[in-house]
Amino acid sequence: LDKFKALEKEDSKLHLNVLMNQGVYIDMIVNSVMQNMIWGAILAILVLLLFLKDIKPTIVIACSIPLSVVAAIVLMYFTGITLNIISMSGLMLGIGMLVDNSIVVIENIYRLRAEGYSIRKAAVEGSKQVTGAIIASTLTTISVYAPIIFTEGITRQLFVDLALTIAYTLVASLVVALTFVPAMASVTLRKTKDIRHPWFDAAREWYGRVLEWCLRFKPLVLIIAVVLLIGSAALSLSKGLNFMDMDMETNQLSVTISAKEGEKLTFEELTQASDDVIQRISKIKGIKTVGAMAGGDSTMNLMGGGNDSVSMYILLDEDSKVKASDVEEKIVSRTKDLDCKVETNSSSMDYSSYFGSGLSVRIKGNDIDTLQKLAKEVADVMKQTKGTVDVDDGLEDMEPQLTISVDKEKAAEYGYTVAQVYQLVSAKMADSKSATTISTDIKDYKVYVQTQEQTDTKLDDIRQMTFTHTDKDGKEKEIPLTKICEMKDTTTLSTMKRDAQTRYITVSCGVDEDHNVTLLGNKIQKSMDKLNVPEGYHIEMTGEDETISDSMSQLVLMMILAVIFIYLIMVVQFQSLVSPFIIMFSIPLAFTGGFIALLLTGQEVNVLAMLGFIMLAGLIVNNGIVLIDYINQARKAGVSKHEAIISSGKTRVRPILMTVLTTVLAMLTTALGIGDGSDMMRPMAITLIGGLVYGTVLTLIVIPCIYDMFHREKNMVEEEL
Structure with missing residues (x-):
């Protein structure tokens, strides 16, 4: 841009207009992510202040946030991860999680200090008591990303940066929690005052009574949890799947002018039509600049494409706050009576176009006439299926x-x-x-x-x-x-495409806004199965439906491996097979919350939501680890099983709620879609928030019930032996 301005100064007759600048989107997204990160950190600090009602421990954790972020960025730099929308979204999602370890440590130090421990002993013992639990919880969270090395294709390309960024953030937070936090606490918490939390104490006592009741009716609690899981999953998946919702509000539009179907326009007629279009749309409020070029889009120009269309790039006035979708509607309405075809597109940042959009069917075989016959039959199937638009039988370019x-x-x-x-x-x-x-x-x-x-x-x-x-x-x-x-x-x-030396024709169609691509694809597949396909010919689904299917299968594999890794890490931590098995029940509880959140917000299950479920598996077990570890410690000290469950639940409810709320509130701005770059990550944030809120509440109820069912009324040491 600076060079353009310099050239314009050299020649007063020269004037340059930038019609497309992808850097605008980068700036929008970076600014949005930065804002969400800052707000997430602020909300996390407010949660700490609300629960602790003391500025000193809050300051300790507040200082751990920038330390962890800087350490994560340093690790990103040395491993070649750039600051892009995926990696920065990892930082944004990690903001709430990176304070979890520090919260557990500072809360335990703060509790021991209130019980009369000296500051030095409280710092040492407080961090020592929870070291094993937070190391295990951090490893379980990180381990869910390890299976990404076994995935391939677009799933791996998209999520490697996200996974590594979150992993770096959590590793940095663990180191800070075990070193910086106890050291700073030993200085800031020298003098403490007796702070009462009447509202929280009342809530904790109420939770104790609820837990008592649930322990008496364990079968009923488990049945309700299972019914909710099956019901929410069935309802959510019945809406179908999609790949990603990545349409972002833009100030750039493109318009293509071409001949109507079955007609031809000369170059002079095309240019006259483009002049008419420019004259009509230039008066629309919000349009700042219009530029046109002959020969289709810029890609066609580079490839020497013919002059069969005119492409226009339209820049909107950012100060007018006019939506691109509204401008699109006005362009269509003002040009519908012209003797040409006018198409608009505002999805300049819709990355799904790179992965295949809509439904495509590939018909493979040898004989061209048979391929054309099958292509027409498949196109008829698509036309007869409600929800399809712009059906293309692949036979337009005929000679x-x-x-x-x-x-x-x-x-x-x-x-x-x-x-x-x-x-x-x-x-x-x-x-x-x-x-x-x-x-x-x-x-x-x-x-x-x-x-x-x-x-x-x-x-x-x-x-x-x-x-x-x-x-x-x-x-x-x-x-x-x-x-x-x-x-x-x-x-x-006129041309014939080949795949593995076999001829094929592609039949495609779009999907309207009222239908889901996977559900529509299943209907079309069932109809195509009834077609009489000769031997030696093959019909297969491609396009967005295939992309979704491949990505989901990769993510399911990733989830299975992640669950295995989580279990093995907990086995090492607890030196037991039973306790990790009990904690694993918190994973389906979290999934129930994720499905319910997607249903309530009208979101479909997509690739990012699935990644959210995988992240949930690593996050939700952290609460179970902290809870079960404390129950085991109490039982080893000689406390009865029932009393250990109740007292441990009441003791650990505060750090559990604090860690969950900081994570939830840090992702709240993303879940609400605040900011230009948050739409893409919104399904993941919604899944995580719903899963963490519901899963935490149920973890505090269901996991103790399962623990009570699996463990006998014996001393913990005897039971392990």
């Missing part, structure tokens, strides 16, 4: 063709074979061959020799071809080729 069929018996009467007949036709149409090459300093030029007959050969000449036949009397006669051949005027594809 006239003369088909010659030789009658073997008639040809034999004149002493010709089928091959000889085709040789006659081939000789008439033979391409000229390179006779020599002229070499210059710049380029080599091939020289072709062509006869006059070859130059003037037309289809009519082929139809009127004759061949020489010698009869029994030795007389030569010119016999029309049509005596032994049947000639038909047909059409064929």
